[in-house]
Amino acid sequence: MTISKLYKFRLALFWRLFTNYFIVILVPVIVACILAHVLVIRTIENDAEKLNDVIISQISKQADTALDSLKSNMINMLSSSNLTSLLNIMDESQENQQRAEQFHALKEQLNKLQSDKLVSKVFLYFVNHDLVVDEDIYTDKGYYFTFSYPLDEQQRKAQLSHFSGKKMMDFTDPNKHGMSAVMSYPFNTNNPEVYLVVDFDQEKLKSLISNPEKWVTGTAIASSQGFILNQVGLTDQEGAAVLAHTRSNSKGSQFLITNEVAMSLVKSRFNDSWYYVTIADLGTLMKPAHITRLISWAFLFFFLVVGSIISYYLSRRVYRPIQEITEANEELSQRVSGMSHVLHEHFITKMLLGEYRDACSIENYAKEIAFAYNKNDVRTVLCIAFHYNVTYEQLSEPTKSFLFVELKERICKLSPSPVWLCQTKPEVMACVVLHDSFLHVGAEDAANIISVILEQYSQYFKATVGIGKTVNAIELLHESYELGISVLQNRRLDFEVEICRGPYVGDRAHWDSFLTVQDVNRMFNQCKTREYEKLLQFALDMLDDGLRKNVTAIQIKYLCTDILNTWIRAIETEHDDFNVLFFSKLFERLERSMTSKELKDCFLDIHSVLFRNKEPDQRTKQFTEILDYIHTHYNEELSIEYFAGLLNMSNGHFSRTFKDEIGEKYVEYIAKYRLKMAKKFLLETDYKIDDIAEKVGYWGRNSFIRTFRKYEGITPAKYRTIHN
CATH class of the missing domain: 3.30.450 (Beta-Lactamase)
Structure with missing residues (x-):
């Protein structure tokens, strides 16, 4: 018996059990719900109508009594x-x-x-x-x-x-x-x-006819002559409906229901042409009916779900042994199919790294993992090296994994010929390209298409595609891979995606990736004589020379590393505030630089950190400039973070240094100088206190007065009065 037949049989059993449950239990439940819906809800609706009539009758009786009393008082007055x-x-x-x-x-x-x-x-x-x-x-x-x-x-x-x-x-x-x-x-x-x-008094009349019940939205006294004497809470549409009913009906009382509201009319005992009207919100008035209806439907739905669950449970229990066997087979099949892709990539990686070089061994391993290939196909290995930038480093590990899965899918989908992909190193992906003799598609075409795909990911990494050796036997793939890896060394700067083909032919005879002894000695002497600008200029000149001679990126990186190492050796005896961790971060920054601009910016930043001209009175000069700035801009916001950032200090370090140099805390110095200028304005001008507070840098009058009293002991106004 096949799985499909078992499924159909189990489904038929489920419907048979559910039909029995429906006849025995659900039919009585449906009848009970219908009776509840018809009888109970009708009773609630009638009770709601009676309650509304009682309320409007009470209102009419109360209003008529008050009007009768007023009429008697008027007669007594005239009599x-x-x-x-x-x-x-x-x-x-x-x-x-x-x-x-x-x-x-x-x-x-x-x-x-x-x-x-x-x-x-x-x-x-x-x-x-x-x-x-x-x-x-x-x-x-x-x-x-x-x-x-x-x-x-x-x-x-x-x-x-x-x-x-x-x-x-x-x-x-x-x-x-x-x-x-x-x-x-x-x-x-x-x-x-x-x-x-x-x-x-219209307001008192409104309070007389108003109803505090939540379900009453409006009340009114309407005349059959076509106008509303008084109303509370009626909309224009409701008012028009009230006038229409009072003009066309002469019954003593009535209860009218529209789509959303219920209108109750009672004729006045005081005046035959008057009607007392209440407008009730059906949603609130009929809320018990709605709840009862919802409960009945929920009750029916509950029994329906319970019947389905019971029927499903019984049908499942009957066929549980068969289901367990079927699921075990399916799970095993899924695991094997899910692992096949991983096994294939692992197998290809082993071949490229040279661990499988025997044709017979490769054939046996391929049969074990169901890896199909043709021994006579011509193939070329493309080695793709990734040079990650800062954006990629900020991604989480799952995001990085999904990124490379997406990249592999695009390469497989857009490649003109079948390809095998595997990750041989964390920063290297190998792509084995099958040459199609019919379409005349080879490694060069595949490399061009892959470069277009890689350009779409330039925000995450730069890439270099190295074209390896073309081989006609699968056991020789490791030779193609080795050549592709060596070709990657020919990568140059300032390329988002670069394709490297074969041995590099360029002018490298006049380029040395390392500094000469004379260059090193000259840099040491320039460091001793504090000719720091010449150090930077030499590094930039060497970088430009390499770019002009079209040398490879690895050669320029070697030279830059040698220059940075010489800088560190030259200044490590003079500075005691740098450590090994700090220097390692400089080399990491240099290694992450992928273009000539990034390398130049890197040297500019490193030079500004390593070679700071420190004169004996430099700190005093810096704080003198800060004081001059405070004296000129005392009416602006002077945050400690701003000055600390200028001096590359933390806020606490700047505050302590300021007190050591100036003799006062930063906050107190600014406050006292502002108060000094404020006293000058108080005595020499007739500005208002609010204007003076703004001119000396305070946001409001209260903070200015509070600070003035703290340091002077009196308010600004009293200070002006005393000294004038």
Whole structure:
């Protein structure tokens, strides 16, 4: 029985077990979830609707009670004897004591009415007299509606239009002053003499109809006449929906559900044309229903997953012995196939290094590791030497490994003929190229393509490709490799990627990679006489001479190493602050330099470190220059890091040296000098304290005053006052 048949049989067994589980357990679970979804959620929705109705009913009852109370107070106000007495004596031409007393009593009644929690303003409008009375003043209509109760022309016309006919607490449209109620007196006449106007306090009315429940997003009092008397939290879209429902419906109460909100409307007991409206957030209101729905689906999904796991476990347990045998075979096969690549590279490396030179032995080893080759093929070894730069050294080891894996894949993919790759040394990769007689592709073509690929990695390393000897037998590959390695010695400077072919033919007769005895003695004498610039110039001249004569990189490196070694020997007796570790880092820096520019920069840096002209008063001169700089730039930021960097010192070393040379700490010296200049500004100018603080280098007034008081004992302002 094959593996595919076993897999199909096991899959059929799994579905058989899962079908039994579905019929016996999952079907009842699905029915229970559907019942919960239908019955429980419907019950929650009904409860939510009832709860919303109870809330809006409480709001309407509370608001209607407050309005009924206000209406009673307005009737009592108009029914008072003070208003009747005042109307009886209004026609008297002269002011008298009785009228003044009536006005005073009337204002007290208006003030009492205005103390109602829903009222913001109360006044009496006399129809047949040029008179308006409120709790503070009684005056003519023009003055009142201009200064005490200011209205523009349009608002005044709208307001005066309400003062006609019988009014029994009629409500006006909300305007600049909000909603108002108007009541006429005498009550049963169409030509009343007085109108009582009550302006509602909109904020108090909002607090009366507002609902603190989290699921209530807005409340309102809406009129079927097409306007909203007051609202809390309604959006424009919700307000339009409220007006649409209040105009088209006359039911006592209703509960309307849209896509996202629920709207509850209750008709007012106080006014038949009013509706109390609440807008509820369905997401919050129906949260229990959503949770119940989620639990039911999660319950169903849980049983579905459990059934799948149980069915899978049982089917796996039945075929576990067969599965273990199959997996063992697959694992062994994967290990063998995964190691074959490593074994092949190791085998090629052994051949190139000359450990396998017998054709019969090579053939037997190749059969053991399934390495296929043709004994009669013509091959050439290309040796690729890598010269790593700083960017490569900063990479992690896994990143370096992936980088070379990617490079090998590109070479294998883009090479015009089959190639074998292996790493013979940490810095050398060997590429065995098969010559294709049909396409006339040889080692030269492969080297050119590989050089193009290597140029893409120039940010990590420079590379040199050495073309070895072409051989027609696999046991002679080590000869081709040895020639390729020797050819790498012909590499020159200033090449990102260079191809070296055969023995180097160049003008090397007039070039010596080592210094002569005369050169060494001359350099020692120049060091003793402190002619340091000549030392550097000699090194640069020798480097330029080598570049002009087109000598190899290794020859120039030998010469540079000899020059650096001579420099170190010349100065090691004079300096005791250098050690072996320091000198080894200089040689490492020289070895990492891969171009003529890098070599020149390297010698410039090393020369600046090794040959520092130290005069007896050099340190004193340096600190004198620092003090001059501080005296000139005291109003700027003077960080200790800046001066320490100029002198190649650490911050602590600079601070100690400054105190030894100057006699004061660095921070205290700057502070005292700044205060010296600040006192000069205080006595000789009329600059403000903030300006003086900025001129002497302080960021703010407070830090300047704190430092001044620390050293002088008084504030800058007091110092100026005392000395002036």
